[in-house]
Amino acid sequence: MFKIFHAILKELRLLKRDIVGFAIIFLMPVVLIITITSIQNSVEEGQNNIQLPILLANNDDGELSSNIISDLKSNGNYQIITSLEDKKLTEEQGRALIKSGDYKILIVIPESFSEFIDEQTNKQVENLLNQVMPSENETVPLASSEKAKEVKIYFDPALRESFTSNIKRSIEGMVSELEKNTIYKSFEKELGANIDFFGSENLIKFTETSINLDKGGVKPNAVEHNLPSWTLFAIFFIVIPLSINLVKEKNQGTYIRLRTLPISKFQLMMSKIIVYLVVCMIQFFLMLLVGIYLFPAMGLPNLNIDGKLFNMSIVALFAGLAAIGFGVLIGTIAKTHEQAAPFGATSVVILAAVGGLWFPVFAMPESMQMMAKISPMNWGLEGFYDVLLRDVGLFALVPNLLLLLTFFIINITIAVAYEKKTNQV
Amino acid sequence: MDNIIEVKGISKKYKGTDFMALDGLSLSVKKGEILGLLGPNGAGKTTLISILTGLIKPNNGSFTIDGLNFSKNSNKLKQIIGAVPQEYALYPKLTARENLEFFGSMYGIKKEELAKKIEEGISKMGLEKFINRRIDTFSGGMKRRINLLAGVLHSPKILFLDEPTVGVDVQSKHAIINFLNHLNKEGTTIIYSSHLLSEAQSFCTNVAIIDNGKIKVQGPTQEVLIKDGKVKTLEEIFIDTTGKELRDHV
Numbered sequence: 001m002f003k004i005f006h007a008i009l010k011e012l013r014l015l016k017r018d019i020v021g022f023a024i025i026f027l028m029p030v031v032l033i034i035t036i037t038s039i040q041n042s043v044e045e046g047q048n049n050i051q052l053p054i055l056l057a058n059n060d061d062g063e064l065s066s067n068i069i070s071d072l073k074s075n076g077n078y079q080i081i082t083s084l085e086d087k088k089l090t091e092e093q094g095r096a097l098i099k100s101g102d103y104k105i106l107i108v109i110p111e112s113f114s115e116f117i118d119e120q121t122n123k124q125v126e127n128l129l130n131q132v133m134p135s136e137n138e139t140v141p142l143a144s145s146e147k148a149k150e151v152k153i154y155f156d157p158a159l160r161e162s163f164t165s166n167i168k169r170s171i172e173g174m175v176s177e178l179e180k181n182t183i184y185k186s187f188e189k190e191l192g193a194n195i196d197f198f199g200s201e202n203l204i205k206f207t208e209t210s211i212n213l214d215k216g217g218v219k220p221n222a223v224e225h226n227l228p229s230w231t232l233f234a235i236f237f238i239v240i241p242l243s244i245n246l247v248k249e250k251n252q253g254t255y256i257r258l259r260t261l262p263i264s265k266f267q268l269m270m271s272k273i274i275v276y277l278v279v280c281m282i283q284f285f286l287m288l289l290v291g292i293y294l295f296p297a298m299g300l301p302n303l304n305i306d307g308k309l310f311n312m313s314i315v316a317l318f319a320g321l322a323a324i325g326f327g328v329l330i331g332t333i334a335k336t337h338e339q340a341a342p343f344g345a346t347s348v349v350i351l352a353a354v355g356g357l358w359f360p361v362f363a364m365p366e367s368m369q370m371m372a373k374i375s376p377m378n379w380g381l382e383g384f385y386d387v388l389l390r391d392v393g394l395f396a397l398v399p400n401l402l403l404l405l406t407f408f409i410i411n412i413t414i415a416v417a418y419e420k421k422t423n424q425v
Numbered sequence: 426m427d428n429i430i431e432v433k434g435i436s437k438k439y440k441g442t443d444f445m446a447l448d449g450l451s452l453s454v455k456k457g458e459i460l461g462l463l464g465p466n467g468a469g470k471t472t473l474i475s476i477l478t479g480l481i482k483p484n485n486g487s488f489t490i491d492g493l494n495f496s497k498n499s500n501k502l503k504q505i506i507g508a509v510p511q512e513y514a515l516y517p518k519l520t521a522r523e524n525l526e527f528f529g530s531m532y533g534i535k536k537e538e539l540a541k542k543i544e545e546g547i548s549k550m551g552l553e554k555f556i557n558r559r560i561d562t563f564s565g566g567m568k569r570r571i572n573l574l575a576g577v578l579h580s581p582k583i584l585f586l587d588e589p590t591v592g593v594d595v596q597s598k599h600a601i602i603n604f605l606n607h608l609n610k611e612g613t614t615i616i617y618s619s620h621l622l623s624e625a626q627s628f629c630t631n632v633a634i635i636d637n638g639k640i641k642v643q644g645p646t647q648e649v650l651i652k653d654g655k656v657k658t659l660e661e662i663f664i665d666t667t668g669k670e671l672r673d674h675v
Contacts, residue, residue, distance in 0.1 A: 006530035010519070017518040017559075253512025257575070260478045261531040262503035423481070 003263050007271030014245065015275065021241040025279055029234030030290055034298070037226045041300050051079040052167075055094040055106040058082055062114020064178060071174050091152075098154050105167060106154040116149045117182060125186040151175065223291050223301045228384030229357040231287045232377050235280045235319050236348045239327040242276050243340040246331025259423075265416070273324055280320030284313070311387040311394055318404040319380035325411030326376070332415040351377045379403040429583060429614050430454035430477065435486035437472050437638070446472040447483065448638035454616065454631075459609050461629035461646070462618040463663060465672040469638040470618040471511070474585050477616070478508040491582060504532065507581030507613075511588045513568045514575065517561035521552060521571050524560060525578060532579035539578065546574040549604055566597030573601055577608060584608065586617045590624060602628055626650070626659040636667045 015022065054072070058065050072080050081103075083089055094106035153171065155164045249255050258268060291303030305312060327344070334340035352358065354368060355377030361369055372378045383400040386392045432452040438445050447469045454460050462470045475481045477488065479495045479502065488494065493502050515524045522543060529539040547556050550570040560568060573589055586605075590598045602624070609615055619625050625632060626646060633643040642649055642662065650656055652665065 002533065003531055006527055010516070010523070010527040013519055013523055014516060252517065253510055253514040254516055256480065256510045256512065257508065257514035257528065258531075259480055260503060260506070260508040261528070262500045262533070263531050 004267050004271050004274075007263070007268055008275055011245075011271055011275040015241075015279070018241065021244070024237060025234075025241060026283060026286060029230060029237065029283060030286060032233070033226060033230040033287060033290060034294070036230065037223055037295065037300055038298070040226060041223075052077060052105070053079045053081060053103055055089055055097060055103050056080050056082045057089045057091045057094045057106065057108045059091075059111040060109045060113035060115075062112070062118070064114035064117050064182065065109045066114075067178050067181075068109065068175060071178065072171070075170075075174070077170075095154060098156055101156060101158065104156040104159055106152075107171065108152040108154070110149045110151065113149050113151070117179065118186075121179075121182050121186045122189075125183065125190050129190055223295055223303050224388055227287060227291050227303060228381055228388060229352075231284055231316065232319055232355075232380045232384070233348070233352050233357060234283045234287060235316065235380075236323045236326070236351065236377060238276055238280055238283075238320070238323050239330060239348055240341055240344040242272070242324060242327030243331035243334060243344045244337055245272070246328065247334050247337055247340045251336070265419075269328070269412070269416075272328070273321075276324045276327070277317070277320050280323065281313070281316060284316035284320075288312075305388070308387050308391075311397060312384065314394065314401065315380060315383035315387060315397060318401045318408075319376070319383070321408040322376040322380070322404040322411075325408035325415075329411040329415045329418075332419050351375055354378070356381055376404055376407045379407075427456055428453045429456045429458075430488070430490050430616070432473075432477075432488040433486055435473070435476060435483045435488060437469075437476065437481070437483050445638045447476070449486065450635070450638060450640055451486075452633060452640060452643065454614060456614055457609065457612065459605070459615040459617065459628060459630045461625035461632040462616060462635060463620075463622065463625060463632055463659075464618075464635035465667050467672050468635045468667075470635055471587055472638075473635070474508075474587050474616065474618060478506060478585050479503065504579070505582045507576040507579065507584040509573050509576040509584070509586045509589055511591065513560075513572050515560045515568065515571060518559060520557050520559050521547070521563070522556045524571060525575055528575040529578040534579060542578050542580075543574075546578065549607070550574060550600055564594075566593040569593045569597055570600060570604075573604065577613075580611075581613060583614045583616065586615065588619055589617065590619070590621060598624070622659045622663055632659065634663060634666050641666045 056069060056072070058069065069080055069082065072078050081089065084093060091106075091108045094103075094108065097103045098106050153168060155167075249258070288303065288305065288309075292305070296302040326347075330340055330344050330347070334343065354371045355361075355375035356364075356372050357377055361372040361378065364372065379400040383397055383404075386397055386400070430453065432450060434449045434451055435447050436445060436449055437447040446467075450469065450473065452473075462473065464470050472481070476483050477490065479499060482495075490502055491505055493505075495502055516527070519527070525543045525546070526539065529542065534542065543556075547553055550573075552567060552570060555563065555567065560571065563571065569589065569592075573586070576586075577584060584605075589605075590601050593601070605615060605617075605628070617625070617629065629646050631644065632646050632649050634641045634649075646659070649662060650659060652662060657665075
């Protein structure tokens with residue numbers, strides 16, 4: 001223990017002297033979680049305050065297009081621009097503005113759009129009623145699909161497809177609601193009666209309930225979703241300073257002296273594992289403090305860990321072990337600082353992406369979903385979600401904890417075997 | 426005097442090479458000797474020291490140090506030997522004191538005793554003013570002196586040094602040699618490799634000239650210097666033994 005204590009002291013002193021490494025370990029994850037959570041929170045909750053400017057070239061003078069414009073305006077998410085410099089916006093002007101990147105979306109309502117929709121709707125209703133209540137009137141021919149009026153939506157190519165799809169769906173939803181109302185009105189007109197079709201509300205309603213609300217829990221916020229991801233990312237970033245530490249030791253000649261000392265490799269390894277595990281836990285608690293105290297002060301949602309701290313700490317501890325095992329392996333195999341640092345950083349980013357830290361695993365291709373199942377970051381993430389969001393007990397965490405521990409043992413075993421082999425010159 | 430080191434027929438061939446770094450080398454070193462291991466580049470000096478300090482294993486042959494071998498008594502052996510590698514085997518970001526505290530504690534030396542030994546060593550090396558300075562601020566000579574101190578804090582019975590004075594100024598060289606002489610007088614057997622033949626001639630009690638993995642000449646320095654009834658310099662003996670052919674190895 002005496003020797004391990006002094007080896008630990010040495011590691012702590014080395015860490016203390018490495019200001020850049022220190023910054024990477026503690027400051028960067030904090031900066032990351034503050035930045036990402038602020039952005040995500042504003043996107044999720046502050047969307048209503050931000051109005052997306054949409055150009056609208058209206059070539060129709062009818063009621064339907066007026067209703068579309070008024071619905072878009074009343075939605076609150078969009079700022080509808082129908083004229084420029086007191087002149088009605090044209091399709092050509094709009095396209096030029098989209099092309100230049102000044103605006104992101106242009107909607108073009110064709111000429112006689114309202115008239116056409118009214119006419120087609122009336123004909124459809126008339127034909128339907130003729131079938132139900134036959135009269136001497138002949139069936140009225142409908143316009144062919146080729147002649148259907150087209151509402152064009154232009155998007156800035158720089159916009160992401162997922163974003164354009166969302167906007168398109170939202171606009172289509174509004175238009176289809178107006179179309180439905182036009183059909184109802186046509187029925188009223190044909191039947192000569194004032195009918196209230198299902199009142200003003202939809203028949204089907206959706207209720208969103210988080211599963212742990214049954215237990216009196218609260219709906220998870222952006223902080224509770226982000227904190228596990230970025231804490232794990234921070235913990236795994238330990239791979240970089242740890243691998244560099246090992247490579248430096250090899251290249252400084254101290255490694256040769258260490259091998260002549262009456263201390264086992266196991267004891268030396270243990271000192272590094274203990275020090276870096278402490279660093280991981282400090283990172284974890286630092287992230288918790290940010291979530292609990294700093295975020296509310298910044299107007300962001302706070303982190304609620306009531307009754308969850310112990311189980312979360314256990315997950316952090318095992319995730320730390322997994323990260324340290326990986327760092328030891330990279331540091332053992334890499335021959336230079338230039339090999340260890342970029343490989344360490346890139347592999348952590350890949351593990352994070354594959355592990356579902358940034359994108360949900362279920363949305364990934366099947367092959368990537370398989371990869372996620374063997375990613376230590378995914379095991380850690382699931383562990384944190386189990387505690388924080390699913391509110392499970394310690395026993396339910398065991399499978400993921402065992403996976404993390406196995407990952408640590410495998411990495412250390414490979415590192416020891418590799419070192420033994422390379423020393424057999 | 427008893428032999429403290431007995432080497433019998435040691436051979437070593439590195440993986441991926443086609444020559445023998447050591448080729449059936451045998452050697453005995455008596456207690457209290459200062460043995461200079463001399464030889465051209467690639468002769469096998471560093472390989473021999475690496476084997477005797479337990480860094481690498483020989484392919485054939487055996488050796489004992491103070492009657493012990495590495496396969497059975499690795500920790501005991503590591504406790505009685507000191508190794509000073511050619512590289513600066515120090516942590517540049519730690520101070521001289523922190524480096525010495527770490528390496529000393531790895532030999533199990535307790536705090537008070539270690540502090541005393543560090544003070545004594547630092548004083549002998551003339552580095553009192555710099556003990557709390559980081560190694561990366563030291564000159565080459567200062568690093569060499571700390572490098573040596575780190576290997577002797579536990580008062581080893583046998584000290585292995587691989588070119589301990591290479592690339593240092595004359596003053597540092599004197600300090601190192603004086604310190605080594607002091608250690609030897611206190612009973613430490615020293616095995617020292619060097620290319621500095623004049624230094625070896627004056628410093629070593631015995632010399633062994635190695636070439637192509639074999640010992641070509643071995644004996645007390647004063648006896649080795651006499652050849653054909655004439656007293657020669659060690660450099661002359663060295664050239665006579667190993668020839669003038671360049672020894673470039675990659």
